[in-house]
Amino acid sequence: MRRRRRPRLAFGGPALPRRGLRRPLRLLVLLVLATLLIARLFVIEVVVVRGDTMAPNVLDGDILLVVQHAEPALGDVVLVEVGGRTVLRRVLGLPGDRLAIEEGAITRNGLAMEITPLPPVGFMDPETHHPREQQAHIERFSDGRGHIVLDDHTGSARPWTLTVPEVEVPPGHLYVLCDNRRACPLDERAGLIARGALDGVIERLLWYGDGRLESPGPQPLYGMGVPVASSTGSFSTDSPRK
Template sequence: MTRGRRRGWIAAAAVVAAAAIAFASLAGLARVAGDDMLPGLGDGAGVVFLRRATIRRGDLILFRHGGGVVLRRVIGLPGEHLTFDGMVPTVDGVRAEHEPIARVTLYGRDMQVVRERIAGAVHDVIDDPKRRLTGVPDADTGTGYYVMADLREYAPDSRNYGVIPPDAVVGVVWFVWSRGDRPPIAPITRPP
């Protein structure tokens, strides 16, 4: 190999190394463990997250909790008050709208996929009509974030471990590169 080619390869390797270091300081990769974020993300889903991003309602965030990192959806932002009617949140007096869009069978039970709209955010969650949540306490977010799983009746979230402080947030999901293992979902057909 000539001296010029060797220098070219060294320069290319230096650029790749610098890009990898920059990526690691600004972003990261994570895998989803479990079914907590169905219907969108199943076990083994892969995401790219940004370490320094503005957090908005509806965003998926990763945060430190109990010695690990957890992925959940932001429902309440700092300074908001939340109340609940079963799994349906109300934020500062604005109740989420729920529209059934599909059916899914999980854990041997028939459930609905529901499109949730709340204060500008739109996402899908799973509702088990036979397992209704009751007694969810009201919450004030203070300076933190109120997060919920998309498989609401089965997965822990801020209802169990409280508001997430900003310094516990690892990052905001920017890109999903794999949806993981998900069950078949049947759209609800409506008469014309």
């Protein structure tokens, strides 16, 4: 009399019929392939901000989502290597654009970027750990998209101004600058960087750091999903608390 073979056990349970395994295995293989494809096309990382050169849009301690190998667009905030440092900067010019700075005002392709004054912006100084205020304005591209820019400290004895001769962005380069113009290092104020120095494009602000003073207002609590690229939306000088 032949003995009936008992089904083998797998992971503590009875063996499944071969047909029942095909569909889950096929889905698993497709999921793995899709994940590998996405990882190959878009490499995503998370960074923690240190410093205030991009205040008030990005502050010390903020956590950002970065997409590597993404193509930067005008108004994007990007992660770049400058002078051996990894820093955040905003893209103000693409190859072929002509940019100049005259007394702090930026001209792009012969047109002055529109400036709208705002009330002073307050945030925590990452070095002194005390609140400070700086003068602020909205800076807009010709298509209406804009971002908040900081100038002098409130109560400063003299206005902060900067003049840089016009330069045309060559192929394979970008023109970038700090949002906090007062804190921008002297060696970066010419604005040009090689495209190869780009480490990624900031996709979203994920979490507010310790640099914010005011209540969130209309912005999402904790900063979850806040865009940092130039936009056509309304602007507020509130600096949300984490």
